[in-house]
Amino acid sequence: MLNKLLKNLGHGADWIGLREVEESNTSVYIRNGKPEANNQYLDHGIMVEVLVDGNFGYAATDDLSLAGVKKAFEKAKSLARQFSPHKIYSFDKSFRPVARGKYNTASKMDLDKMSMGEINDFLSLTCDRLGKREEIINSHAHVMLTDSKTRFVSTNGSEFETNQHIINHELSVTAQKGSEIQTRSWGNASQIGLELLNRDIFFAQGERIVNEVVELLNAKECPSETMDILVAPDQMILQIHESIGHPLEVDRILGDERNYAGWSFVNKEDFGKLKYGSELLNITFDPTFEGELASYDFDDTGVKAEKTYLIKNGLLLRGLGGIESQKRSGIEGVANSRASSWNRAPIDRMANINLDPGTSTLKDMVKNIKRGVYLFTNRSWSIDDFRNKFQFGCEYGKLIVDGEIKETIKNPNYRGISTPFWNNLTMVGDSSTLEVNGTSYCGKGEPNQAIRVGHASPTCLFKDVEVFGGA
Amino acid sequence: MKKQNFENFGNAIFSQLKDYEELNLTFSMEDSLFLRFNEGKSRQVTDVTQGSVHFTYQENNRTFKYQMPYTADVNLNLKRAENALNICREKTKTLPKDSFQVPMENLGESEEIFKGKLPTLEEVTNTLFSKTKGLDFVGCLAMGEQIRANMNSKGQQHWFESENFQIDYSFFTAGQKALKGLYAGREWNSEKFGEQLDLAKAEIEVLKRPEKKLSRGKYKVYLAPAALSEVVDMISWGGVSYSALKRGHCAFKMIHDGKMDFSPKFNLMEDFGLGLTPKFNERGELAPSKLTLVEEGKLENLLINSRTAKEYGIDSNGAGSHEGMRSSRVKTGELKKDEILKTIGNGIYISNLHYLNWSDVQKGRLTGMTRYACFWVENGQVVAPIADLRFDESLYNIFGSNLESVTEFGEIIPHVGSYDQRSLGGKEVPGMIIKDFHFTL
Numbered sequence: 001m002l003n004k005l006l007k008n009l010g011h012g013a014d015w016i017g018l019r020e021v022e023e024s025n026t027s028v029y030i031r032n033g034k035p036e037a038n039n040q041y042l043d044h045g046i047m048v049e050v051l052v053d054g055n056f057g058y059a060a061t062d063d064l065s066l067a068g069v070k071k072a073f074e075k076a077k078s079l080a081r082q083f084s085p086h087k088i089y090s091f092d093k094s095f096r097p098v099a100r101g102k103y104n105t106a107s108k109m110d111l112d113k114m115s116m117g118e119i120n121d122f123l124s125l126t127c128d129r130l131g132k133r134e135e136i137i138n139s140h141a142h143v144m145l146t147d148s149k150t151r152f153v154s155t156n157g158s159e160f161e162t163n164q165h166i167i168n169h170e171l172s173v174t175a176q177k178g179s180e181i182q183t184r185s186w187g188n189a190s191q192i193g194l195e196l197l198n199r200d201i202f203f204a205q206g207e208r209i210v211n212e213v214v215e216l217l218n219a220k221e222c223p224s225e226t227m228d229i230l231v232a233p234d235q236m237i238l239q240i241h242e243s244i245g246h247p248l249e250v251d252r253i254l255g256d257e258r259n260y261a262g263w264s265f266v267n268k269e270d271f272g273k274l275k276y277g278s279e280l281l282n283i284t285f286d287p288t289f290e291g292e293l294a295s296y297d298f299d300d301t302g303v304k305a306e307k308t309y310l311i312k313n314g315l316l317l318r319g320l321g322g323i324e325s326q327k328r329s330g331i332e333g334v335a336n337s338r339a340s341s342w343n344r345a346p347i348d349r350m351a352n353i354n355l356d357p358g359t360s361t362l363k364d365m366v367k368n369i370k371r372g373v374y375l376f377t378n379r380s381w382s383i384d385d386f387r388n389k390f391q392f393g394c395e396y397g398k399l400i401v402d403g404e405i406k407e408t409i410k411n412p413n414y415r416g417i418s419t420p421f422w423n424n425l426t427m428v429g430d431s432s433t434l435e436v437n438g439t440s441y442c443g444k445g446e447p448n449q450a451i452r453v454g455h456a457s458p459t460c461l462f463k464d465v466e467v468f469g470g471a
Numbered sequence: 472m473k474k475q476n477f478e479n480f481g482n483a484i485f486s487q488l489k490d491y492e493e494l495n496l497t498f499s500m501e502d503s504l505f506l507r508f509n510e511g512k513s514r515q516v517t518d519v520t521q522g523s524v525h526f527t528y529q530e531n532n533r534t535f536k537y538q539m540p541y542t543a544d545v546n547l548n549l550k551r552a553e554n555a556l557n558i559c560r561e562k563t564k565t566l567p568k569d570s571f572q573v574p575m576e577n578l579g580e581s582e583e584i585f586k587g588k589l590p591t592l593e594e595v596t597n598t599l600f601s602k603t604k605g606l607d608f609v610g611c612l613a614m615g616e617q618i619r620a621n622m623n624s625k626g627q628q629h630w631f632e633s634e635n636f637q638i639d640y641s642f643f644t645a646g647q648k649a650l651k652g653l654y655a656g657r658e659w660n661s662e663k664f665g666e667q668l669d670l671a672k673a674e675i676e677v678l679k680r681p682e683k684k685l686s687r688g689k690y691k692v693y694l695a696p697a698a699l700s701e702v703v704d705m706i707s708w709g710g711v712s713y714s715a716l717k718r719g720h721c722a723f724k725m726i727h728d729g730k731m732d733f734s735p736k737f738n739l740m741e742d743f744g745l746g747l748t749p750k751f752n753e754r755g756e757l758a759p760s761k762l763t764l765v766e767e768g769k770l771e772n773l774l775i776n777s778r779t780a781k782e783y784g785i786d787s788n789g790a791g792s793h794e795g796m797r798s799s800r801v802k803t804g805e806l807k808k809d810e811i812l813k814t815i816g817n818g819i820y821i822s823n824l825h826y827l828n829w830s831d832v833q834k835g836r837l838t839g840m841t842r843y844a845c846f847w848v849e850n851g852q853v854v855a856p857i858a859d860l861r862f863d864e865s866l867y868n869i870f871g872s873n874l875e876s877v878t879e880f881g882e883i884i885p886h887v888g889s890y891d892q893r894s895l896g897g898k899e900v901p902g903m904i905i906k907d908f909h910f911t912l
Contacts, residue, residue, distance in 0.1 A: 034570045040562065041538040045521060058517040062540040065547075072520070079504075079516045082592050086600045088512040116535075117565025124567065138718040174719040179728075181719040181833050256509045258649065259610040259641045262825070343519045343891075382828040382861075384840040389861045389912045391838050393830055413830055415861070415912050446611035446639070447505045447517070447889035466912075471834035471865060 001064075002153045005046075008066055009073045013080075015051035015093045016073070017154040019300060020044075020064075021342035027144040028116060030123040032131055036140070038116055045342035048072040052080035054090035060343040089328050097323070099158045099302035105165040106290055107193025111145045114194055119143065126171065126202045135175040135214055141206075142187075143197070144168040146440075150300075158302045166293065166452065167196050168440055171206050175213040182216035182410060184209040184395055185377060189293050189438040189452065212396055215408045222397055222412040222469035228372030228426075229414055229465045230365055233435035235394050236457035238378040240353055241442070243418040244276070244283055245453070247387035248310060249444075250321025250329050251348040261444045262385025265418065266316070271331055274316040277422030282356035283311040285320065285334045292352045292454035293438030300346035303335035310334075310353070314423070322348050340449035347445050352454040358428025365427045365461045367403040373412055373467055374398040374405060380413070391415040411470030421462060429458035473500070473618065474630050476545060480524075481622040484552050488624055493575040494556075495527040495623040497753050498541060501892050503615035511600065511608040521892065522618075524552070525753070528559035534569040535562050573777045577625040578756055583749065587634030587657035589614050598661045599638070602668045610640030617893055621755035629757075631749035633657070633895070638664070639887045641843065642671055648678035648856050651697065651823050651843040655885050674844075683847045683855040689907040691818030691875075693811055693848075696882035696900045701824040702869065703799055703898055705837055706739070708829075710866075711764050712794030713773040717783060722835040722866060726770045731835075733768035736877050737870040738802035740764055741774070747885055748797050748896035750789075752776070758789035758797075768871075799898040804877025806904065813851040814876060814904050819860075820846040820853065835866035838911075861912035869905055878902040 002018050009016060022044045029037040045062040046069055057080025059072035114122070123141040130139035146166035153159050170187030186205045190196070231239060247264040251257055266274065287295050287305035296305055303323050310318050321329060322337030325348050337346040366374075380393030397412035398405050438454040481496050488494055500522035507515040522541035527534065537559055539551050590598075595612060614636035621629040637655040652671050654664045694702070709715035710722040725731040741762040743750045750757045756777060763771045774790035791797060806814060819841075827839035841860050846853045865871075878901040885897035 035534070035567050037536065038534065038562070038566055039536040039538075040558065042540070043523075043538075044540050055513070056515070058515065060517065060519045060521065061542075062521050063542040063544055065544060068543065072518070075518045079518060079592075082596070083506070083513040083516050086508075086513040086596065088509055088514050115565045116562050117567075120565075120567055176719060179730075181724075183719065254509070255607075255609060255643075256507070256514055258509070258643065259639060259651075263647065341891075343521055345515050345517050347515075380828045380830055380838070382826045382838050382840070384859050384861070385825050385842055386859070389840065389859070391828075391830065391861060391863070391912070393828075411831060417912075443890065446507050447503075447519075447613065447893075450890050470831040471836045 002151050005066060005069050006153050006155065009070060012077050013050035013052050015096055015155055017049040017096060017152065017158070019047040019049065019342060020151045023146065023148045023341065025144055025146050026116070028119045028123055029140065029142045030120065030127045031140040032138065033124055033128045035120060038120065043341065046072070047339065047342045048076045050076045050080055051091060051093065052077050053084035054092065055080045055084040055087045056091055058345045091324065093156060095301065095323050096154060096156065097302050098156055099160045099298045099304065101297050102161045103297040104163045105191040107165045109194040111147050111165050111194060122197055122199065126206055129203060130171060130173050130206050130210055133175070133210055133214055135177055135217060136173050136210065137176045138174040140172050142170045152302065160298050162296050164191055165193050167192050169196065171202065171209060173209050173213045175217055177217040180217050182213050184213035184216065189440050190436065191291050191293060191295055216396060216410045219408040219410040222373060222409040222467060224468040226464055226466050228369045229462050229467060230369065230372060230374040230400065231460050231462065232374070232376045233457045233459060234377045234437060235375050235392070236355065236460060237437040237439070237455040238381050238392055240355055240455045240457060241350070241453065242381060242383045243387060243390055243421065245320065245350040245353045247418065248320045249348045250319040250325035250331050250333055253319065254325060254329055257444065260446050262387065265386045265388050268329055268331055270316055271319060272317060275314050275423065276311050276316045276419055277314045278425040279313045280358055280425050280428045281311055281314045281422055282309065284309055284354050284356065285336065285351060286354050287335065287351045289352050289354065289436070289454065289456060292436050292456060293452045294351040294454045299335040299337045300339050301337040303337065305335040308334050320348055320350060322346065338451060340451045344447060344449045347449065349451050350442060350453040352456070354456040355458065357431040357434050357458040359430055360427040361430055362433055362459060365429060365459065366400055366405055368427060368461065369400045370402060372400045373409060374400055375412055388417050390418065412467065413469065414465050414467045416465055421465070424463045424465065425460060426463045427461040429460060431458065433459040477620055478622070480548055480552065483549055484556060485624045487556060491530050493529040493624050495575055495754060496621065497525040498618065498620040499523050499892060500541065500618040501615060503613060503893055506595065506612040508599065509609045511603045511606055526555055526559060528563060529572060529575065530563055532568045532572055533563045533566045534572050535559050535566060571778050571782045573781050575623050575625050577627045580628045581751060581757065582630045585633040585657055585746065588659055589634055589636055590659040594659065594661055598664055602665050606672065607643040608640060609643065610638065612636065612638045613889060613893055617895060619749050619895065621751055623755055627755045629749065629751040629755055637885060637887050642675050644675060644678050646679065646682070649843045650675045650678060653887070677846070677853055678844055678856050680855045682858050684858045685847065685860060687910050687912060689909050691815055691904065691906045692908040693815050693818070693820045693902060693904050695822045695902045697884060698821045698824045699801065699900045699903055700884045700898060701827050701839065703801060703900055705827050707795040707799070709832070711774050711796060713775040714779040714794055716773060720832060722829065722832050723770060724833060725835060725867065731867045731871065733765060733867070733870040734872065734874040735767040736804055736874050737768050738766055740800050741796055741798055742800040743798050745798050745800065745883065745897065745899060752789060752791040756787065756789045762788055796898070797896045801881070801900045803879050803881050803901045806876040806878045808878065808880060811878070811902065812848055812853065815848045816851055817849050819857060820848050830863050836863065837866065838863040860910040862909060863911045864909045868907070873906045875904040875906055
């Protein structure tokens, strides 16, 4: 259908691309054992992208008829022409390379193999087990199944498809004892099929978070002092995301995001020179990681996606810039020009940003800690607009003293500054500690775009971090 | 025409319902232009035409929600809607009963139409790019028509339509300091926007002074309306929600339980008189024109939607599904504009805050950063821009015993968010002088 539309659009542009996105999101949310929401949302539209007078113009429409798409085409041409005299950079057809292929999530069980009723039954059974302790005041079990199809064609011969099966899931329990209220959760987002809904795993994880939330009700406050932190992968996801991923986005470095998401402490001159972290820090852009949330073959400009090192042995090598940002900045980049859906233009996004496993076992890392905390599961995140001063909070902590894991502590928080913090990376867990996490809600851009990103990381040890507890 | 089309669409679907079926339709549409600019030049320009209809289908105490695109093609919409109704029926058959389902009613009709005078592309170009020539000007223009509507099978009908524009912008200095501005409204006036830009160009001069680095500690601060707006947004994230209170995620729990009070100077309400957003929620329920949340420091109301009301056996007050504020107002006080610096004395003038989050939601404690034009003030005089600071502070200090004074003026701050679609709504907030504001990094 797209090729037929493209052929019938007419003339007046140096290049035309059509990006069609069709997405279905099915969501089941059970709270305290009862259905809270059963939803299915369908979204479908086309972005018409044109190159006129060295300027890209975009017009998005959900009217998929030839008349509707033609109208969008005329708008896109008019806008590109109108603002061409004021364009920030003169683009040409080389910014949209020819891409041909098809990407499919490697899932084992299609998303339509369970009815909504069956999913309700699965989550209700899970949720019933979450609420069995008398201290639990609220519990929920949620899954969202996403079937996303992107098709792209262009006048220079591109024709590719990206078909992703995605599941977001979460179990959460909140418990109260007197005035003390604590929450513990387990969740993730990944490219996978319904094989994810494994009863044994959901029941076991549910049992774990129930036990841990009750522990927290009786736990001591996290101490306030400078000490070591051992960070589990479900907190590393935020640490990597906020203090490595965002600062390396080249459109931020170029200033495009300064009015909203912010700038970056990283400058163009830092690539190849800045010692971002300790020698143990190895960071990749890896859209080829099977099952990770932001895996794909081509970005939304048609650039082939490949695994690339951004930071090697602590040294900053490459930025997160798509083809447009690479030319504008002169910084080497990756295939990360991505749009959140058919109604937005592509901008520099993270995709999968992963930290390579090291060689330390968990036991070795704990042994090396004289006094520290073991941190699990992000619950609070904040960082400045240059991506320097951060503060993160976690759901659950364990005190470590003289190389041994001791009692549970509540309300653990820590703060620091990005590069000094990464230079204090002292030990990196081996592949037995690796977890692959993802989030569907990375926000950025004007107009705003929420996009899916993945972060695989082992457990990591950082020295001399400012740690503190609750009020 | 659009209204008539939507009514025809709704009636055509309602006529296919069986006696035991109920259907609520919520309609959302925009025709928007987004012009993104950086360094005073155009970076990306996008036109977006999109619409969607959200079905809430109820039968035999079961509930299912479905959303489909709604386009300019009347026949396609009807075809899709018939398919949607079949999907609703099929899916609902397999679902368990919904214990907190609220039966649909006819809650009346309403219509609000705010026509605007939007700029032509030539006017945008002439003002944006000529007035800012040579300056490091960055931001985004968003403008166009937005529609929200609601109908249900009991005969209820609401329509809200608004044409408006927003230019959300910043001017940067060579030293990476910035001044933030917003020009928004329904009636475009190139001259007025030009004057606003001229004023900003003059104000930016003080940002060129050498930066002052402050050590962590407690300072007296002035939170300008845009900065206070960020704190009010946080309150909207579970702070004033009844269901958040019952589920253990409410930042107002301590004041609700009578363990803490706010200052009598702090007054917070929902006020739909601002005209920024429809009074009706997703179910078509009309909120009261005004609803007091905090009066003279005492908690008067939390926001309660009809589903929460059903679950806990209380009355709804027309809140939306998330029980957040849609059109909030913080009451003004007595501090005059020209007395702000003198009242700060020695302290920090904070124009904007950034990236707030709860550091301990149960205690109402939040963290965030200063951003844009924030100044060190000494003896009532602006001395220098500051290096950004991180704060970690409790709402019970900010709006409690540390709240010294509230300005006699407020500013209307519309929502400029555009995730999925352009937001509606906003708030009116004053500025506040707060002592011992705690900076931690």
